[in-house]
């Protein structure tokens with residue numbers, strides 16, 4: 025109980041809002057804004073900063089809701105859909121379907137590992153051909169490689185770097201993520217604003233129409249893919265997640281398409297997966313490349329580990345993993361240090377809940393600060409540095425089951441794509457290091473700190489690096 029009080033300085037003020045005190049660290053500024061919003065009568069928030077409390081809260085059945093945020097309602101078109109932003113029955117059914125399909129299609133298994141390794145190999149060949157020995161920003165090629173893996177699982181199709189369809193798709197995803205990172209968050213925490221502000225102000229200051237239009241475009245693209253699948257569906261040979269969904273939902277509308285509800289759920293799942301799966305994995309890989317240029321000693325150790333375990337004639341594969349403990353530990357420490365989702369995602373209390381002796385009223389939001397756990401000075405030896413040894417035991421063996429390590433969250437809403445992301449991060453990281461040495465493009469030091477005002481994703485700023493081929 026004392027830990028809860030320590031991390032929550034006070035639970036109610038004279039207006040009945042739930043408050044917290046934040047320890048130092050980056051989230052402080054973001055939090056100040058949130059707290060102010062509670063004074064304006066918006067959402068009461070409990071902030072959890074301690075690992076054991078986050079774990080306990082996120083396993084509680086009554087803390088699995090999502091906030092009724094303005095932006096969430098817009099994205100879901102005023103009806104719960106998909107996985108990431110929905111809750112209740114819609115969420116549990118869609119989550120179960122998505123997780124089952126991702127597992128059936130190999131998440132965590134060798135054959136998907138082979139597909140990812142092939143994608144990594146194509147990416148390495150592209151980088152070697154197009155990006156060697158000069159300052160480059162590694163952006164669209166990496167995005168294409170990451171998204172191809174998801175795209176294949178949903179639509180059985182992959183794209184070459186520069187293919188117009190994938191370029192457009194990634195651009196739309198990027199625009200949506202860009203708008204969602206901007207001021208639109210203010211509309212969530214001050215819900216009266218969208219009701220009183222005229223539309224032209226919403227558009228001018230919050231890019232409201234831009235986000236709406238791009239979201240419609242994304243949904244149209246997903247619907248087109250579903251239509252294509254309907255015409256070529258072979259019930260005896262389902263190819264991908266869309267096929268499995270079409271076979272599961274046999275009810276059709278008068279045009280032979282899925283019912284409106286089912287189509288919206290499938291589009292919602294696709295949109296969620298691509299939005300949640302692209303930026304996260306690709307940004308973590310970019311953090312990895314950035315850190316490696318800043319920590320050449322870590323890079324040298326990773327090279328040595330790879331040279332001892334994998335011949336120069338082929339790229340690393342999943343079967344090499346047991347001998348690549350240092351590389352795996354490196355990936356985990358990049359996840360820790362970058363803390364891509366520093367506040368995870370908001371949960372909402374769906375009932376009044378007594379938690380740690382306090383009554384948390386229904387609709388209170390829970391914000392869990394993973395970054396505080398990831399940089400806990402009394403737990404991590406070098407909290408603010410890249411130090412793969414955090415995840416190695418004294419014999420150099422991987423020790424990944426760590427407290428205070430929750431990049432994918434914990435509990436019932438833990439990331440659906442965690443195994444897939446871990447496979448991608450490991451294989452892409454191993455391939456990049458096997459093939460290249462990474463150097464900073466400038467003598468001025470690169471910025472490795474994340475933006476303290478970030479409330480959704482800590483993304484690295486755009487940076488240039490130089491790739492040198494290893495022999």
Ligand code: HEM
Nearest residue numbers: 107108300301304305365368369432433437439440441445
């Ligand atoms: C480095 C990569 C990734 C990181 C750090 C990450 C992190 C997270 C976090 C922190 C959450 C919030 C969990 C919560 O609310 O408690 C989440 C949810 C989610 N992630 Fe990921 N994720 C990654 C990759 C992926 C990938 C590749 C997919 C694609 C399959 C994916 C799909 C999802 C979905 C669908 C949810 C919503 C789960 C739910 O609400 O039940 N993520 N992820």
